[in-house]
Amino acid sequence: MPLSSGERAPMLPSKYTAIGSDVRRPLPVALGWVALVSAALALLALTTTFNSPTSIPSLTTQEAITATPTSFPTLPDGSRDLLSLCEEKFITQSLDHFRADGKSSEGTFEMRYFVCSPENFNPTNGSIFFYVGNEADVTLYLNHTGLMWENAAAFNALIVFAEHRYFGKSVPFGLDVLDHMEFLSTQQAMADYAVLIEQLKSDLSTDVPVIGFGGSYGGMLGTWFRMKYPHIIDGIIAGSAPVVNFFGDPDHPADTEAFNRVVTFDMSEDAGAAKNCIPNLRRALNTAVEMSRTKTGRKELTELLRLCDTDSLQSSDDVISIASEAYGDLAMGNYPYPTSYIMDGKVDLPGYPMRAACEPFAGDFGDDKTALVSAFRESIAVYYNATKTESCFFPAAPVHTINESDTSDAAKQVRIDHKGNFWGYLECSELYMPMSSDGVNDVFPATAVNESQDDAACFEQWGVHLKPRWAQTEFGGMKALRAASNIIFSNGNFDPWSGLGVLESLSPSVVAVPVPGGAHHLDLFFTHPLDPPAVTEARKTELKFVRQWIDEFYAFKQEVTATDL
DSSP states (O other), X not given: OOOOXXXXXXXXOOSOOOSSOSTTSSSOSXXXXXXXXXXXXXXXXXXXXXXXXXXXXXXXXXXXXXXXXXXXXXXXXXXXXXXXXXXXXXXEEESOTTOTTSOOTTOEEEEEEEEEOGGGOOTTTOEXXXXXXXXXXXXXXXXXXXXXXXXXXXXXXXXXXXXXXXXXXXXXXXXXXXXXXXXXXXXXXXXXXXXXXXXXXXXXXXXXXXXXXXXXXXXXXHXXXXXXXXXXXXXXXXXXXXXXXXXXXXXXXXXXXXXXXXXXHTTSGGGTOXXXXXXXXXXXXXXXXXXXXXXXXXXXXXXXXXXXXXXXXXXXXXXXXXXXXXXXXHHHTOOSSOBOGGGTTSSOBOSSHHHHHHGGGSSOOTTOHHHHHHHHHHHHHHHHTTTSOOSSBSOOOOOOXXXXXXXXXXXXXXXXXXXXXXXXHHHHHTOOOOOOBXXXXXXXXXXXXXXXXXXXXXXXXXXXXXXXXXXXXXXXXXXXXXXXXXXXXXXXXXXXXXXGSOOSOOBTTEEEEEETTOOTTGXXXXXXXXXXXXXXXXXXXXXXXXXXXXXXXXXXXXXXXXXXX
16 A cells, blocks of 8 residues: 545545555555565576676677567456466574574564576576565565566566565464564565575575566665675666655755646646546535535435445545545556456456546536535446446445454454554555645645644554654655765656655756656556557566666676786
């Protein structure tokens, strides 16, 4: 899965959740928002021992770029049957990898991962394509990360999708998980992946290069994984990874307004949206906020927006949260074709959904404030009523009383559901990236970062206090990235997270790949006839570096082998 500021609601789960869980947004945007991919063959064929090559059979760089991707046709409903090509597996991991005695006082947990398409793998000159799992059930990424699937055969690569601890089926402690959140951290997750890769190589009885892929938080984690464990992962394709927007970086001060500026750009004519969208939406939001300041206005607004619950609107914070949630996700998911990725795989958004959301604002509303608010309702319906089956917005969820003293399994499940996606814990404990808006360069009412409010929300929700500058201390920001190697940062200018990412190359091996017309890590998806040309070119560049990293691995291994003879 978001961090807020100013008027926005605190960092608690928003009641304005459209569909499913909160994994649609892999990272926080505003505190009031809802905090975002079996093989029948046994792996015995993969245990061939490594043969020291005298010459490395491999594609040339040009061939790697132009190799025809493997085709994975869609089913009639638009999905792909990829799980049938994978084997679900589990590895026993320490809850705490960093105890001096090598053991955790709390023991171990089972971490899930998938091994896919083993028939591609060649132990002599092959590789491992490793998906760096992020804050969701890993099957979401397994089903969408086409860059790995389509190109694994060309690189003789075994495909592995690793699931992040505390998500999907990799949740320790079962229903008692809320009593043990301290084991959820980026450092522990990276250690999980390091242990898994070492075990995979042991099982394969060979040493092959490992190429990481990750989007959004997964791209961030993959970047830090490469920096911390360069001997384990040989390179990372980091799509839409906002790694340089933390407080405390003297080389790159945090820009808390960047996200909302790009959301607004997606509403512009330059991005293909209706000419009047930005001014009319700004007027509609200001009108709705003003109405929300009185009881009478809130009643009228509830009717105009067709909210199911007459008590949905308590303040202007709620209006801004409704808008922020919808338009933030529509901008992230501003893909050129229909896809369910941003909606947690449950329902498709239309192609270029922000353009669809702007259509209701195409006209001239004059002074008709009622028409403006009605247009706002039709606009956010692109997101909140993507199924086109809802007669009103935000149907009430079942009401459950939170009883902290009740130790039954049912009560524990209610408490877990109430907390929502565990991404919020990581926001508070490590990865604080609050958002704000100036009301001039974006469509949202001006709001400022409110660190004390966010800290209070973190403590109320998770029992931890904010560590606003810890990510900079822990990972080093821009200075550390300049000293890194073998990282590709891709960012699309339709993606709101692009403003928080690395947009210029830092060295010959830490390379920025711009994707004009691309939304949230579109380059990691399967190829599509409607892909913008820049996405196709970005993938070619990424594959060129993948080939370079693999060739460098084998050249070094050959050199070491020759020296030992």
